[in-house]
Each structure stands twice: as C-alpha cells, then as structure tokens.
Amino acid sequence: MPRSDNSCPFVVEKSEVVLVKPSKPTPDVTLSLSTIDNDPNNEVILDILCVFSPNPYVRDHTNYHPASFIQLALSNALVYYYPLAGKLHRRTSDQTLQLDCTQGDGVPLIKATASCTLSSLNYLESGNHLEATYQLVPSHDTLKGCNLGYRPLALQITKFTCGGMTIGSVHSHTVCDGIGMAQFSQAILELAAGRAQPTVIPVWDRHMITSNQISTLCKLGNDKNNPKLVDVEKDCSSPDTPTEDMVREILNITSEDITKLKNIIIEDENLTNEKEKNMKITTVEVLAAYVWRARCRAMKLNPDTITDLVISVSIRSSIEPPLPEGYYGNAFTHASVALTAKELSKTPISRLVRLIKDAKRAALDNGYVCEQLREMENTMKLKLASKEIHGGVFMMLTDWRHLGLDQDVWGGLVNIIPLVPLTLPFLCVLLPASKAVPGKSGGVRVLTTLPRDAMAKFKEEIDAVLHP
Template identity: 30%
Template sequence: MASSLPAFTVRRGEPVLVAPAEPTPREVKPLSDIDDGEGMRFYSSGIHLYRNNPAKAGQDPAEVIREALARALVPYYPLAGRLREEEGKKLVVDCGAQGVMFADADADLTADDFGDVQSPPFPCFEQFILEPTTVAGVEPVIDRPLLYIQVTRLKCGGFIFGQRFCHCIVDAPGGMQFEKAICELAGGAAAPSVAPSWGRELFMARQPPQPSYPHHEYREPAGGADRMLSTPASDMVRVPFFFGSREIAGLRQRAPSNMRCSRFELVAACIWRSRTAALGYAPDEEVRLSFIVNARGRPDIPLPEGFYGNAFAYSVAATTAGELCGGDLGYALELVKKAKSAVTYDYLQSVADLLVLTGRPLFAVSRTYIVSDVSHAGFKDVDFGWGEPVYGGPAKGGEGPLPGVTNYFSRAKNGKGEEGTVVPICLPKDAMEKFQLEVEGLTAAEL
C-alpha cells in the first residue's frame, strides 16, 4: 500500500479551455436514456502516476498531452460540448467546440514518494484532479465542461495525469478508449486506431415505453433505516481487502462443487454476506447487492465498434439479512449469478423505458451494497509515451451520489508481488472488525 506522503506543495497554473484542433460539426446530439439518468449526473475521477523516462528528457508531458488532447477532440467532438436539459429532464449535447478544462501543475514530490500505491483512494487525490466548480441552483453537470484534466509534473521527471469525466458522456471503458486515443496521437499517430461511434440510439426508450422487468434497482427495499446512510463520515473507516489465490481458493472450497464461479462472483458474494453480517441488519430486513453488468462484448447487444457511451445496467440480487447470513456461500453465489445473467439487450431497453416513465430517478441505495468492477477497464494501458503507469485507476474508493455505499473492484499486487482483487471497504468503525472476521472465516482454507 501507499506510504504517507512528505509535506508538499502543488503549484497549479490557471485552468484553460482546450478546444478541438480543427473545425468540428455544430449540432445537438441527444444522450441515450441510460446516459442521462440521475445516477449518471456526476463526474467520475481517475488518476495515472508515471515515472521519469530518460528517453523523454526535455519534453513537457503537460504540453504533449495538451496538444494530443486537442487533436483527439476532433473525432470525439461531443466531449468538447456542453450538456443542456430539455423537457422531461432529457439531456442533449450542444456540440459547439466549447472545449474541455485543462490545467498544468508542479509538485514537490517524486513518483517514489507515493510508495506502492495499488488501489484507490490515491494519496491526496484532491491535489491532482481539477474539480468542477459548483453553481447554486444549477444541475452539477449542466452547461459546464464534460472533462477536466490536470497534468502535474513531479520533480523526478515523472508526472500525474488526473481526470474527471462527466459520467453522462462516458463509462469507464469509454473513457479509457478516449484516453488511449490521446496516447496514440501523442505518440505520432495520424488518427486513433479505433474510430469513435456515437450509437446512443441503441439505448433509447421504446415507443411507447414498456418496462418488462421489475427493476428492483430503482425501488427502495422494505425495512427500517440503513445505518450506512445515517453514520457521519467521521465515524466511517475505509480499509482495502486483498483477495489473492489463497483467498479465492478458500471461497471456491465453500462454493457448490457443481457451480462454476468467476472471481468477481466469489468476491462479491463474500463481501455482500460479510458486510450484511457486520452491519447487523434485522433478520427480516431486505438487503441487496447491486452491481454493474457491462454490455460490451456480448453477442446479443449490437454495440458498434468504438462506442464510448454508457453501456451497462445495474442488476440486483436481493434477499433478507437472515437468509443471506444464515445460508452458506452457495446461497449468495446463486443470487449473484442469477442477477448477472439477467442483463440482456431487452433488459437494457426496459431500463431505458422505466427511466423515461419515472422521471429518470436515482437508483435505490438503502441496505444496498453497490459494486463496480473496473479491473478490466484498461487503466494500465494508458501510456502517453512515458511507459506504463505505476498506478492507474479510480482516484477515490467510491464515487457517485452516495460514495459510502459504493465500491470499486480493481486488480492490484500485494506486498509479495502477487496479483489479486483489491476492494477498499468503507464501513462504520464499529463494524469493520466484525466484517474482517467474517471475510477471514469465508476465505480460510477448509481442513
């Protein structure tokens, strides 16, 4: 894990707008009905840390990236636009080449000062990302840049690339696709190897809208108050948990022998069950696991190559706290697998239908553990010419309207160099020890 940083100062230049390097179409493009849901109306943040590369001596990474960014915004011109809200809370992009916000900075740190940072939150991330300004009475994503970038030079010759994307315009793979386009152009390519495709019409509501699934993800569960939502931030603690080969082997021993389970399914079921026990919900209270199911690469979902919008749905596994904690791991796994397989193209269209009919509500959060697996998003593939990042991933441990109930799953190495899944768990202080004991019990090898 990362060491504590020495005292340092970040000297940030005045942020400027970077427009596309060439003329781009002036038009209005509607977002999909999945893009513009209330749960997407925030900025997701990411950070990449790079060491010095002697071959790049004399080159300013901020200038290299800024020039490549302007060129990348030519094919990705909607990212340089602004969101506008129309009737029915429908969001559209005013593509007027207004530009994205960019700042360069310098910090009295070296890449080595960050230690072996493997998982979010990134140390002192607030200093290395450019925060969107807030305007009272205005939606936080309306009529402002859709992308904020800060490049912070380090005194060792390395640098930090920090970004904040409006989630309405891209998901994690879509954002990485754009960043890789910047990398290719920074490396001298004439154009990105993958041409961007808008394709948002695929996830528009049908006419008339006809939701065909219950969509528990948008209905609050029955039961009492959720202590995760009422506990002050000062009483919460965040601890990263590592699931390597030993832990996964222990979980597989507790899975039914005839059940094929992915690493994600095993870890998600383990954490959901352990978290529920640690929080002490009443046995008859409904508890949920909500996780993002990516539509990319699925033969039944006709996504065009180069699509960079939101292509996922929240799927929900639900039961009572008593049934979840009283059953074995196989019970939780069965619920997770069933929820994961439920997301089809028809399901995604049904989500769009429901959002339009119900005013694009925020997803339910009470007694719900929300998971986003970003381990395959491609953060480590973002190379601006200085080599692979030392760290590449989310800046924070969880984001969105209620970051305390969300978690990122990411791939990382432990202190012994073993690669595994890291999950930064956030819980009330008095629940963390109980959670740790529950996880240890499920991951220990059976004799």
C-alpha cells in the same frame, strides 16, 4: 467535497487552466443522449486518477513537463471525441439532456507539480491519503464557467519529483461510463505514443439505447412475462447509514486468495451435484458474494432488514444488434439480489454465488433491459428527482479490472484509482492489482467504504475466510 486534509503528505502547485481545442475543425451540432445517459442517477461527476511510473528522460531533464505532450495528444484526440469538448444541459421541456458542440469548444487542462516522489506515496497503491489525492484532479468548478450548461470533462497532469506523473480527470458520467472513458483515455495515450489515429474510432449512436429502439428490435412490446426490475429503494427497509464517521479503504486480494475462494465454493456440497458440475465461477461473482456478506455482518444489521446487492453488467454485446465497436456512452444494466440480513449471513456461499449468477443472466435479457429503460424514461417524464440511498443495506459493485488502459506511455501505467466520495458508501469497486508492487499480478484491489467501527469487523470477516 473536501479537496485536502490537515495530514496531507505533499503539496501541489497548479498553473492556470488552459482550454485545449481540437486540432482540426469539428462539426457544429446538437447531440441527443441515450436513455441510460439521461438517467438522473448517472448525472454525477466522477474523479479518476491514473498513475504512471517515472520516465528516465525527465530524470535527466527536470524542466520538462509531461503536460506538453499530453496537451498535444488531447488536442488530436478531440478531433475524434469532439463531444467531450461540448456543453451539457437539461432541456426544461422534457428533462432530457443534450450536448451542444460548437467551434471554439475545448477541454480544460491544468498543469501541476507535486513536491514528492510517487514511491514515497507507494504509488497510491494502498488507498492511504485518498483525501489528499483530490489535489491531483481538477476541481469540479473547472467544469463550470460557460453560459450554457457545463463542460463534461477536465484534466490535470501532475509531474512528481521522481519523473512520474498522474493524469487526473473529472468527467460527467452522463456522457460515458468507465469503459467509454477508458476508450477515450486510451486514444490519448496512443496518440501521445506516436500513432496517427486511435486504434478504436469512436461512435456516438446514442439512439441505439432507448426503450422504443430495443423493444422494436426484440419485438417485446409490453410483454407481461418480461423479467421484472428489483426496486432497490422499496426493498431496502433501512436505507440510512447509522453513522457519518465513514472511512474508505482498499483491500488487496491476491490471485492465490481468489483461487482459494473459488475452491471453497466448488467444494461446497451445493455445487457438487451433477447439474452444477460444469458451472464456471467468475472472480466478480466470488468477490461479490464474500464482500456483500462480510459488509452485512460488519454492519450488524437487524436480521429482518432487507439488503440488496446490485452489480453493473455491460450490455454492449448482449442487445440485438450489438452496440458498434467504439460506442462510448453508458451501456450497462443492473443485476440485483435481495435477501434479509439473516438470510445473507446464513446462506451457504455457493448458494449466494448461484443467486448472483442467475441475477446477472436475467439482467442481460432484452426484456429486462427494455423494462429498465422504460422506467428511466417515465421518471424523466414525471420530472422526478433521483433519490439517494446511503445505506449499508445496499451495496453496488462495479468492476474496473478490464477497462482496456494498457498503453505503455511515459514510464507505464501502474495504477488507476476512482476517488469515490464518502457520500457514496454503498459503492464498491474492483480494481486491478497495482503494477508498482511486484508479485501482485492477477490479484484484485477492493475499494469499499464503511463506518469506521464496521471497517475493522469487515476486514476480520474477510481475513477469517482467507486465513481460517
């Protein structure tokens, strides 16, 4: 994966890697992971960047670097989150992952300095220079260098000339999902702000998400009436992206735009009948429908091509019993809708929203969850490699607007950006509006990747709806 480009607008100087260990003794233990954690498709490294406004103290004390107080907070946080300092590896016997935690383990931390102000980069709000921002996160190689397996987490603290900073992280999706990583990051920020302990105490309990556990609790067994999973690979009749010239952009959708889109759907005759009058339409459902259809039209797919929309849906509170507060492992299922390109283009937008809503409801059914877990476990037993799907015919949507990172530390968190690689063009992420731009409260930023020619058409499709 490229870490910089020739048009890089800034230079980052990095210090040597420091291994930050828990500030108090932690257990020597080997931990197992949940079925969702073990899914080979989740064994990927995520790059995330958090952007913080300038701190007045640093403007007056140019020699001070924020890495010093973040390092102390990280050390204290690892007392509670010591598994993130362990080492991950797959067992050859059954292909399951395990996490080995021993005294002396730690999280790699890099102290860095950038040669520009955050305002000169527009606080990275627009998505420009995304390739250059890889300088602000640790290299994936930082996770290597241990005898057994690899480390699940590394951090980089970069100070800018204005006194602002970024916290860049690379972490294994295997150990925690976006909500779980946000919970850990929030703990660091709280401890950095002076709290004695995190507000939410982490809970491991990965045994709670296995097919046997859920089927026993829900008395589902092998009920043939359970909702069936959608086979994305089978449904997508043309999974290959037609070009390698991909571009990635962030589109700003204002709160007024979202209200307008919802009103269009509410006024649609298909939602004005008596049965649907009280239907609650969420922002995710509205944007999923419009973005999915706009992508399909922009890609100019064959009308008979089947295209899938997949939405990540949290199951933290839907399974019985609900997962405990503090659970930070992967806890989501996939809601899926499949249509031909012709159907997607011609179907009324209100009908698409209803299909998406029905799919989300079905995905929260415990029978559906259990079937998904069984499929993952069977894949591991057969030692099947995960299969990549690169197509514009497949779109996966995930919502990062409510991760819970709200601690007013340093100058305040103003932006969060997942550095989605161009090799994952199907992934679309909903992000909160940047706090660095006045008047954007309540809006949504849509991060998407498309072939260069299709991106222009995609933006035209969205603009035609918002500004007819």
